[in-house]
Amino acid sequence: MKNSTLAQLTPYLFLVPACAIIGAFVLYPLLHAIGASLTEYNMITESRFVGIDNYEKLAQDPFFWNSLRNTLLYLVMVVPVLVIAPIFLALLVNKAIAGVKIFRAIFYLPVITSLVVTGLIWKWVYEEQGILNYFLINTGITDDPVAFLTDPANALFAVMAVTIWTGLGYYMVIYLAGLQSIPRHLYEAAEVEGISKWQQTLHITIPLLKPSIAIVAVMSSIAAMKVFEEVYVMTNGGPLDSTKTLVYFIYQSAFEEFEMGYASAAGVVLFVLTLGLSILNLFVLRKGK
Amino acid sequence: MKVRLLPLLLRYLGLLLVAFVTVGPFLWLLSTALKSGAENIFAYPPQFLPQQPTLDNFARVLESQPFLLYLKNSVLVAALSVTANLLFASLAAYPLARMDFHGKQLIFLVLLSSMMIPFQLLMIPVYNLAIGLGLQNSYLGLVLPHACTAFGVFLMRQAFLGIPRALEENAMIEGLNRLQIWWYVLLPLVKPSLATLAVFSFIAVWGDFLWPLIILDDPAFYTLPLGVNRLANTFSMDWRLVAAGAIFSILPILAVFLFSQKYFIEGAMRGAVKG
Numbered sequence: 001m002k003n004s005t006l007a008q009l010t011p012y013l014f015l016v017p018a019c020a021i022i023g024a025f026v027l028y029p030l031l032h033a034i035g036a037s038l039t040e041y042n043m044i045t046e047s048r049f050v051g052i053d054n055y056e057k058l059a060q061d062p063f064f065w066n067s068l069r070n071t072l073l074y075l076v077m078v079v080p081v082l083v084i085a086p087i088f089l090a091l092l093v094n095k096a097i098a099g100v101k102i103f104r105a106i107f108y109l110p111v112i113t114s115l116v117v118t119g120l121i122w123k124w125v126y127e128e129q130g131i132l133n134y135f136l137i138n139t140g141i142t143d144d145p146v147a148f149l150t151d152p153a154n155a156l157f158a159v160m161a162v163t164i165w166t167g168l169g170y171y172m173v174i175y176l177a178g179l180q181s182i183p184r185h186l187y188e189a190a191e192v193e194g195i196s197k198w199q200q201t202l203h204i205t206i207p208l209l210k211p212s213i214a215i216v217a218v219m220s221s222i223a224a225m226k227v228f229e230e231v232y233v234m235t236n237g238g239p240l241d242s243t244k245t246l247v248y249f250i251y252q253s254a255f256e257e258f259e260m261g262y263a264s265a266a267g268v269v270l271f272v273l274t275l276g277l278s279i280l281n282l283f284v285l286r287k288g289k
Numbered sequence: 290m291k292v293r294l295l296p297l298l299l300r301y302l303g304l305l306l307v308a309f310v311t312v313g314p315f316l317w318l319l320s321t322a323l324k325s326g327a328e329n330i331f332a333y334p335p336q337f338l339p340q341q342p343t344l345d346n347f348a349r350v351l352e353s354q355p356f357l358l359y360l361k362n363s364v365l366v367a368a369l370s371v372t373a374n375l376l377f378a379s380l381a382a383y384p385l386a387r388m389d390f391h392g393k394q395l396i397f398l399v400l401l402s403s404m405m406i407p408f409q410l411l412m413i414p415v416y417n418l419a420i421g422l423g424l425q426n427s428y429l430g431l432v433l434p435h436a437c438t439a440f441g442v443f444l445m446r447q448a449f450l451g452i453p454r455a456l457e458e459n460a461m462i463e464g465l466n467r468l469q470i471w472w473y474v475l476l477p478l479v480k481p482s483l484a485t486l487a488v489f490s491f492i493a494v495w496g497d498f499l500w501p502l503i504i505l506d507d508p509a510f511y512t513l514p515l516g517v518n519r520l521a522n523t524f525s526m527d528w529r530l531v532a533a534g535a536i537f538s539i540l541p542i543l544a545v546f547l548f549s550q551k552y553f554i555e556g557a558m559r560g561a562v563k564g
Contacts, residue, residue, distance in 0.1 A: 010467050011384035015396060018381030021437040026403045029414035036414065043417070092303050103304045105550050106311055112546050112553070114496035116514040117535045120521055121314045124321065124528055129331045131317050138334075169311070170557075177558035197296075215561065226409055229498050233518065247409045254413050255503055267410035274407055 033264045033271075041261035054265035064266060066241055067249035070156060074245065075224045075277075078160050082167045082220040083213060089168060090175035091201070104176075108169040115166065119233030122162045123149065126234075149235055152242035159230050159243050166230075167223065171216045178212030179205065218281040225274050246270050315539075322346050322532035330528055346533035350520065353530075356537055358509065359516035363495060364541070365428060366512055370435035370494040371487050378441030378486060379479070383471050385442065386449035387457065397446075404439045408499070416503050426507040435494050441486050444560065448482035449475060485556035488549075495542055513538040 037054055041047035058064045093104045110118060125132050126148035133145040148158040182205065190200045228247040231237060237244035237252070244252075250270065254263035317337075323346070324330055324339040350356060384390065385397050408415075415434060424430030452475060460470045476483070498514045505511060508519065520534040546553055 008390070011388040011390040011393070014384045014467075014471075015381045017377040018400070018437045018442055019396070021377065021433065022400060022403055022439060024418070025415055025434045026406055026411060026439075027399070029411040029418065030406055032414035032417075033410050089307060092300060092307070095300065097297065097300065100304075101550075103308060104554055105546070106308050108554060108557075109311060109315065109543075109546075112492055112496075112542050113539060114498065114514045114517075114542075116496075116498050116518050117539055120517065120531060120535050121318050124532065125314050125317060127331075129333060131335050134333070134335050165310075173554055173557040174561040176554075177561040180558070212561070222407070226407055228409070232498075233521070250409060250413075251499075251503075254416075260413050260417075264410075264413055267407075267413065270407060271410045275405060278405055 033267055036261050037265035037268045039261045041264075042258045043260060044258075047261065050261070054262050057262065058265055058269065063241065063244070064249060067244045067246045068269075070242070070244060071225060071227070071246040073156065074160060074163075074227055075221055077157070078163055078167075078224045079217065079221050081164050082171055083217050085164070086168055086171035086175050086216065087206075087209065087213075089172040090179055091205070093172070094176060094179045104173075107172055110166045110168070111170045113166075115229035116233050118162060118166055119230050122158075122165070123234045126158055150239055152240045155235050155239060155243045159227075159234055162230050162234070163224070163227060167220060171220065174216055174219075175209065175212050178209045182208045214281065214284070217284075218278055221277050221281065222274055225270065225277065318532045319536055321528055322536045324529055326529070346529045347537060350530050350534045350537060353523070354516060354520055354534070355508070356513075356516060356534065359511050359513045359538075360541065362428075362431075362510055363512040366431045367491055367494045369428065369432045371490050373432065373436035374438055374441050374490045375483055375486055377437035379445045379476065379483065380471070381437070381442045382445030382449055383467075383475065386446045387454075400439045400442055404443070408434075412499065412503060419504055424504070426505055426510050428510070430504050431501055431510070431512070434500060435490065435497070438490065441490065444482055444486055445479065448479040452478050481556075481559060484552045485559045488553050488556040489560060491545075492542075513541075 036047070038049060038051060039047040040050050040053070089107060093100050093107065113121075124130060127133070128145045128147060128150070132148070133142075136142045136146065137144075147154060149155050186204050186208075187200055190204060195203075226247055227245045228251065231243050231245055231248050232251075235243045237248050246266065247270065250263050250266045253259045253266060320337060320339055321330055323342040323344070324336075325341050325343045325345060328336070328340050381400075385393065385400075419425060419430050419433075422430075424433065456474055456478075457470055460474045465473065496514060497512070498518070501510075501512050501515050502518075505515065508516075511519065517531075517534050517538050521531050524530045
């Protein structure tokens with residue numbers, strides 16, 4: 001009797017630590033965040049239920065709309081690059097030539113570097129009298145130094161470039177895994193029939209890479225929705241709020257202005273957008289199959 | 290012969306170009322960190338190599354900020370988080386892969402969907418919870434949110450699913466209990482997946498910035514990313530020092546990466562296929 005009770009309990013015992021941690025740090029906070037978004041809550045005075053006031057306030061807050069606009073712009077600009085460019089990178093390193101493993105490792109370096117350091121590196125590269133401007137002027141691409149991070153017209157794009165730089169190696173590896181799962185005999189057959197390399201890439205590689213493309217699309221769009229560190233380190237949201245993203249807005253509302261309820265409402269908007277995006281992506285992927 | 294050589298040359302040209310864009314910024318940072326105070330770091334045209342390379346900047350960084358303490362904190366938090374994640378994720382994955390019990394589908398589904406929830410939404414209540422539990426300015430506070438990831442459970446479940454059932458049945462006949470089977474029979478067979486998970490969680494914890502930023506206000510618990518950020522705020526005018534601090538904070542993970550590079554890239558590829 002006792003033995004069978006233990007046997008029945010066993011699976012749950014294995015699950016306890018994981019469920020406790022994920023329950024405490026993901027599921028409970030999720031419910032709490034949704035609840036908090038309906039309150040006025042500043043950590044000092046008692047929280048007060050206000051219904052959908054926070055959402056109404058968001059709808060009328062130009063700073064919120066500005067951050068949402070920046071985040072969506074991020075999504076539209078960064079995701080296509082991060083879906084397409086790493087395919088070429090993966091094709092480059094997918095051939096067993098001398099030194100290719102070293103190149104793979106080099107391309108992966110930005111992935112292991114913390115975003116704070118990456119942000120600082122690029123802040124230095126982007127300096128007005130910095131090295132990038134030197135190259136641009138010397139190669140005749142521009143006449144005058146570009147104010148990458150200090151001109152509101154440029155800053156968001158400059159930060160986007162850093163996000164792309166960091167992501168290339170990461171998604172390259174996902175594509176590399178996809179490429180290596182394509183059966184070799186397909187290419188051998190194409191070779192026999194005299195189909196050119198370029199045609200092989202277009203008609204064998206790309207179609208068979210579709211699952212990887214879908215994964216990268218989902219991952220890079222979720223990542224684009226959550227951009228924070230690059231902005232925090234390089235521009236602090238400036239100049240003139242031109243690089244303030246949705247997560248930056250949430251961070252500031254919560255931890256600089258201590259409007260926790262208001263920030264939670266913005267967080268729920270972020271959640272709904274990410275969820276919608278993932279579902280949309282998965283739907284497109286299913287259809288593509 | 291000539292026809293075959295051209296695509297190869299083009300390929301190497303492409304590889305070198307990307308390598309230049311990738312490594313260039315790091316090298317420029319290193320060069321800046323090695324320049325002495327007498328050298329103008331804003332010189333035009335830029336001096337690619339330091340005129341008199343010096344380690345002074347590193348010494349000054351270590352004098353002005355407890356970078357060795359930050360390093361210790363980073364190592365400790367990463368080691369604890371990775372160990373906990375490997376342990377708890379593979380524990381939870383075993384029944385989800387191999388046992389029948391009530392609520393299995395539900396638990397799996399809930400865990401899986403928890404991956405979709407952005408930490409940026411959760412950070413406010415998690416912050417409040419951590420404050421309530423007295424976890425502000427503590428190692429436990431830094432580790433706990435990383436101590437078990439749904440991704441880890443998912444990855445390990447996939448790994449266990451690939452092991453033939455016969456092995457487990459044999460072990461049962463020999464009288465091993467479930468915990469023993471998990472430890473002695475299954476875990477040794479999923480070492481590659483454990484390595485993958487270790488690498489993934491290591492990169493995530495090592496580079497984590499947002500969570501330590503909100504849960505710590507005592508620099509004694511700062512990890513390297515926070516230390517570098519603090520350095521940048523303190524010496525925003527002196528890029529030599531900021532560069533030296535940044536290089537210092539890259540070196541440990543770079544060493545780990547060079548040493549176990551194969552696990553990083555192959556592990557990430559395995560993660561991509563399984564995920």
